[in-house]
Amino acid sequence: MSMTIPWIVMVLYFILVMGFGSMFGRYTKSTADFFFGGRRFAWWLIAMSILATGVGSHSFVKYSAKAFQHGFSSTMTYMNDWFFMPFFMFGWLPLIYYSRVSSVPEYFQRRFNYKARFLATVALFFYMIGYISIGFLTIGKALQPMLPDFLNLFGLHITLIGDTGLMNIIIFVAIITGIYITYGGQTAVIFTDLLQGFILIFAGLLVLFLGFSYLGGFANFWHHLPEHFKLPLAHFNQPAGFNFVGIFWQDGIAGSIGFLFMNQGLIMRFLATRSVEDGKKAAAFNVLVILPISAIVVSGAGWIGHAIYQGQGIVPGIPAGIIPPTLDVDEIFTIAARIVATPIVFGFIMAAVTAALMSTVDTLINATAAIFINDIWLPAERVLIRRSNGSRLQKDDRYYLKVARWASMVITTVGVLGVLAFKNFATLYEAHGFFHSTLTPPLIVAIFLGIFWRRFTDHAVIWTFLGGATLMIVGATWPSIFITPFAQGSAMSGGKYIYISALYNIVVCVGVGVIVSLLTKPKTDKELEGLTIWTVDRARWRFKGGKPNDRPGEKVNLKYKIDDTGEFARFAREDMEKMSLDEGDLVYLCDSRAWMGGLKSVHSKAGKPHSEPGVVYITPEMEESALFTKKTRVVAEKEL
Amino acid sequence: MFDTAMTELTFGRVWGPLIYLYGVGGIFFLAGMIISTRSKSLNIKTRNGKKWFKLLLFGYGWYLFIHTSLTLAALYLK
Incomplete structure (x- = not known):
């Protein structure tokens, strides 16, 4: 297939998306608008805009690969989030909304102290920047198979193959992403994601149905898949690279809490709803309706690819070798879509998927800029104002909006540079797994205990970060001694546990937090008013400034x-x-x-x-x- | 390239993960329901609170239904 037509379609699509996002820049008049869209949106709009962020962050590329290898169990990670919804909808969401915190670290300062805020800021900043880098890397990997080896543009000879080519592609994508995030802000992101949410569902289902058609109908598709491939949950503890129990703890527990409680991008979406009630509706609709659909949408190309692979050379019309046994599984989405779609449709599908990844990245950039302003810039400036004895004054909001836009640009650049740290991982899945298993547990445990356990103390949160991280390093260094007792039969791969280490990491962080809490003096109920689920009503009082x-x-x-x-x-x-x-x-x-x-x-x-x-x-x-x-x-x- | 581990469909292979998911996951879910109601953040004495309480239970049942249906389809839909 010639790549000219798909690329024309993609360029048109990107122009449309950029224009659409920039159109909403005029709704951004303050930092509150830039980061939170003015807390004004209806639940359905936020629910749809979350779709593009959620789907993008988990990526068509990554899950199609797992679907191709392991079947319907690739949907596991999308369908294990409900267990934490009571905690989120009636704990975290009302607390952050009513206490008007702008970021997770700000909550840490109010609930604990400035040291806890500092540690949370550092951890979260690295986490977000890393996520941005992985997002850029995914986009680059998705686009690279579609591109020629070289491109001559305005007299410049640009390499598009190998590592240099990958970085060139990523830089180009980063420039496009930077334009509308910088000038649009959160409102632009929300509306761009709304548009893309609908298109993503359509594009993903389109690949699936075109695949059914290519294979001669759903019955043929079903027939070509082995029985164990059709089970919705993976084998309990085999193989090391993809098993149920490891992924349950790594994604179902650590990932779910991380995504709902720690993902600044998602939190900002919920803070952009017009009320807590609308936030709850958006969350419920997202998990009950959108995530099961998303699970199908992101995996479909992998399943179709598997059926084609099994049927090639056997089924009339499917030539042998159309999917080679030596393929890089990360490329199956692009390959399957190219097989089943016409050039125009293929261009549209790739544009939709790439744009989804961009949505994730732009949400993260916006969110990281929020952390930078609220948790680094403003506290530092307050210190300078205090020390200046009145010679330095608080700036107006336009100044901070300008800083936020510059911060977005710098973060985008750092995100691109961060790709260098991740591009040598064997797969995107490993790069992602590295993040979840190493940076998520201390933060999620600290947030979770902070919200739901009144006895959790200021000392304990510091020790959860530092002591927990130390024990995690110990576990990672000697996994057969420390993590094996938690492994439940999972095997190691390359001398380490890929997923189940999340259980060990959570246990040690909780253990440190609980022990230190029991040995130190807790805050009084008065000091914790409006900061834990047990006093959420006080947060409502404060939000209103009187009795609700x-x-x-x-x-x-x-x-x-x-x-x-x-x-x-x-x-x-x-x-x-x-x-x-x-x-x-x-x-x-x-x-x-x-x-x-x-x-x-x-x-x-x-x-x-x-x-x-x-x-x-x-x-x-x-x-x-x-x-x-x-x-x-x-x-x-x-x-x- | 493909998952060839334990392709035999024993009871443990088919239903073990499902029981674990809704058992261990159910413990977290139950804890969330208890904490939410005891803290009165989810006040089941109000009409709105009852609605959310029922929706949360429905969500648990909804996912259990999806996973059970897909498992049965994998086994019996030829």
């Missing part, structure tokens, strides 16, 4: 007018009764066109009532922030 109003109320559709004199949204008394709204309650106003998903919306407090039913008075600042126009009808609802 939980009386059920209706939404009301209103016309808005400008009130230059007030500072809050003001409603007619009878509208307030319909909404069960009292003066001082938090209220959410959005464009009445539900399909906009809250893009044009604003939060406020309810001010003194007036006597014009069907009208809400808002300030000029609210009008500007919400991007309302004179024709806009507004739907208002009580928040708290």
Whole structure:
């Protein structure tokens, strides 16, 4: 197949995505907008935008390879997240939302102290940068098989093969990614991901159905797969490279907690929802509906590839050797899609997949910039202001927005350079596994115990990081002594346990945290107000600045007018009764066109009532922030 | 290149991982439900709380149903 047509389609697709993302840059007016999209979006919009991030981060390339080798059990990692949903939906999500923390390290400072924040920042920063690098590497590996060996561009002779070629491809992709993340911010990311979420599902299912057609129907596809290949869960502890129990602990436990509790990109998506209730809905819909679909979407090419491999030379129309036995399994997605699709469709599929990976990377860049601003820049600046005795002043928000954009660019560059550290791993899966097993356990244990165990102390969190990490290094150095008792029959590969070491790492971190907690003095309940699940109601009080109003109320559709004199949204008394709204309650106003998903919306407090039913008075600042126009009808609802 | 380990479909091979997943995973899930309700973060005395409580239980059953159905399909759908 000539690669010209697929590349034309891909370039057009990328231009479309960039244009779409940049269009939403005008909605970014502050750092809150840049990082959190102004906390305004509806659950369905966030749920769909999470799809592109989730699918991208786990990648078509990686899971198609596992699907090709091991069958339907490649879906395991997508379908083991529900166990932690009670913890997330009723613990972590309301805590971070109501306590208005901007990042995981900021929570560590409030729950523990600045030392814990520092350690969390360091760990999280490396984790995020590493993830960005792996994302770039995946994109490079996905695109490289489609490219010629060399490219002449504006007189430049650019190598596209080998390691140099891989880096050239990655640099090009990084420039494209940097453009709309830098100028768009979180709103651009959310809307770009929304578009890509739909396209990804379509592209993944398209490969699957084209594959069925290529094989002569679903019955033939099913017939070509061996029985054990069709089981949804892998063998309990064999082989070392892909077994159930290891992946359960590495991904189902450490990965699930890491993704839900530690992934700054995902956290920022949930903080961009208009309320905690919408965040819960987005989380539930994502795990119940989107993840099972995603599991099929990312694996389909691998299954089709396997069926073609089994049927080649036997089934009429499938030539022998179309999938060689010597192939690099990381290339199966590209190979299978190329076999079953026409050039235009192939170009579209590759564009969708590459763009999904870009979504993951841009989410991570945005999230890492948030950590940089909130956990490095601002604390450092506060120290300088304190030491300056008044000669240095706090800057305005535009300044921080500018810093955030520069930070995004620098992080993108560092992410590209980080590829050098990972490109020598045998597979992407190993590079990813390295991260999960070494950097996730201390952080997830510290977060988890911090939220759910009041007795967990400041000393214990430091020891969880330092002592836990030390014991993890000890385990990795002598795995047969320390990790084998946890291995449950899993074998080692190359002198180390690939997955089950996660169980050992979690156990030692929990062990250190619990022992040190029991030996040191805990904080008082008063000090922990609004910082653990046991006092989440206090966080709601603080969020509102008073007693939450939980009386059920209706939404009301209103016309808005400008009130230059007030500072809050003001409603007619009878509208307030319909909404069960009292003066001082938090209220959410959005464009009445539900399909906009809250893009044009604003939060406020309810001010003194007036006597014009069907009208809400808002300030000029609210009008500007919400991007309302004179024709806009507004739907208002009580928040708290 | 392919998974050739233990292709024999014994009871342990087929159902062992499923039991482990929903047993050990179920312990974490149960702990989450207990902590959420005891802390009143999930207040099952309210209508909204009851709705979420039921949805959480449904989610556990939903995934159990998916994995069981896929296992049965692998064994019996020819």
